[in-house]
Amino acid sequence: MKLFNSDRCKICRKRKGNRFCIRLEGNICWNDCNILRVDLKCSQNCRYALKKNQRNGKGIFFEFKTNADSQTEFTDLLKKEIDKWITSPQDFWNNKTPAELAETEEGKQQITTFFNSFTIPEYVPMQYLKQRLNLADLIIHSLKKNFETIAAEYLDLIISYEWDKTFELVNIKNKFADQDLWSNYLNRITSDKILKKMKHYDLISSALAESKKTGIVFLEINGRYEISLILELIGTDWFVVGRIYGKPELYNGENEAVKQIALLLSSNKINEVFPLLKKYSAIFPDSADLHYYWGLYYTFANNQQKAEEFFLNAVEIDPDFTEAKYNYAYVLHSQKKYTKAKVLYREILNAEPEEIKSMNNLASIHIDQGDYSAAKKLLDQCLEINSENEIARKNLERLETLNP
Numbered sequence: 001m002k003l004f005n006s007d008r009c010k011i012c013r014k015r016k017g018n019r020f021c022i023r024l025e026g027n028i029c030w031n032d033c034n035i036l037r038v039d040l041k042c043s044q045n046c047r048y049a050l051k052k053n054q055r056n057g058k059g060i061f062f063e064f065k066t067n068a069d070s071q072t073e074f075t076d077l078l079k080k081e082i083d084k085w086i087t088s089p090q091d092f093w094n095n096k097t098p099a100e101l102a103e104t105e106e107g108k109q110q111i112t113t114f115f116n117s118f119t120i121p122e123y124v125p126m127q128y129l130k131q132r133l134n135l136a137d138l139i140i141h142s143l144k145k146n147f148e149t150i151a152a153e154y155l156d157l158i159i160s161y162e163w164d165k166t167f168e169l170v171n172i173k174n175k176f177a178d179q180d181l182w183s184n185y186l187n188r189i190t191s192d193k194i195l196k197k198m199k200h201y202d203l204i205s206s207a208l209a210e211s212k213k214t215g216i217v218f219l220e221i222n223g224r225y226e227i228s229l230i231l232e233l234i235g236t237d238w239f240v241v242g243r244i245y246g247k248p249e250l251y252n253g254e255n256e257a258v259k260q261i262a263l264l265l266s267s268n269k270i271n272e273v274f275p276l277l278k279k280y281s282a283i284f285p286d287s288a289d290l291h292y293y294w295g296l297y298y299t300f301a302n303n304q305q306k307a308e309e310f311f312l313n314a315v316e317i318d319p320d321f322t323e324a325k326y327n328y329a330y331v332l333h334s335q336k337k338y339t340k341a342k343v344l345y346r347e348i349l350n351a352e353p354e355e356i357k358s359m360n361n362l363a364s365i366h367i368d369q370g371d372y373s374a375a376k377k378l379l380d381q382c383l384e385i386n387s388e389n390e391i392a393r394k395n396l397e398r399l400e401t402l403n404p
């Protein structure tokens with residue numbers, strides 16, 4: 001009989017135990033690994049044991065090197081090293097501990113002078129040391145937020161139900177300049193059943209792509225649901241661009257899933273598409289491609305309402321997704337929602353001035369609305385791009401009968 005969920009940490013029994021501890025002969029979490037290994041008693045055979053760093057002779061608290069599965073884990077370990085250093089006698093301070101030294105203003109000054117004379121690597125959490133010893137004059141260079149910090153900020157906002165405050169963390173390339181897209185994002189994210197009931201999360205690991213412009217943070221929500229957050233570096237800031245429900249390895253599976261669905265749709269196997277779309281959307285809720293294929297699926301199924309919904313999702317996730325935008329415009333157009341359709345066709349033409357389908361459709365709306373000169377201009381343009389274009393010719397005929 002198993003008393004405990006077998007994938008839990010042997011020490012805390014709460015977090016995922018995803019590394020084998022040689023000392024305890026069992027799987028533990030990184031948080032507890034940090035508590036253990038900082039005493040330097042781990043077997044040197046363990047890849048997470050602290051090892052003497054030969055190149056670094058500075059002899060403070062970063063004289064060891066080791067492995068960590070995330071920045072967060074490494075920072076936590078450094079804080080534990082700082083804690084240990086603070087209470088250890090230092091021979092260059094007459095065997096006083098930094099904690100004892102910091103009891104007087106003079107002692108604090110001594111520590112401050114000592115640190116200010118070094119160039120401390122950026123990853124060392126000096127802010128923590130500053131707080132622990134109350135060193136007002138210690139110079140700290142402000143740390144650039146890394147992608148793990150942004151992921152944590154994002155989830156913290158969601159835990160406190162401040163969904164709208166995620167704006168700054170998701171407004172990549174100013175994509176929410178359009179209020180409709182922003183509302184759609186809020187609708188989508190607030191209907192995520194797992195995020196809605198999130199009480200806490202544990203960061204498990206993270207990885208940075210070779211380009212250093214994509215980061216994945218792997219977490220567990222409520223000690224139960226695996227999620228990987230995808231972040232992208234745009235300019236100097238990190239943005240949250242998507243969720244994957246599952247392990248980070250799935251990141252590369254999205255393309256395969258999309259290909260599979262595209263193939264089934266193109267061979268008209270509609271019935272087979274539905275269960276697959278359902279399955280993959282549960283894993284990749286922020287895949288613009290999957291939303292686009294849902295849109296096509298509902299177009300085939302003659303459900304314009306649903307098609308509109310999903311094409312809008314695709315455009316909201318990726319405003320540069322022209323094919324999705326065209327289909328969204330077309331669904332609106334077919335339902336005579338002309339104002340919005342016109343804006344979208346215009347946007348497509350601004351991005352792709354020779355996109356003939358949008359040009360024709362826009363002309364057709366102008367005809368319906370009696371704006372014949374605007375229609376004529378667009379249709380002439382169509383025929384300039386392609387004099388054989390049948391639709392433009394037909395539209396022109398229609399225009400001439402209405403406006404001889």
Ligand SMILES: [Zn+2]
Pocket residue numbers: 009010011012013014015028029030031032
């Ligand atoms: Zn643990």
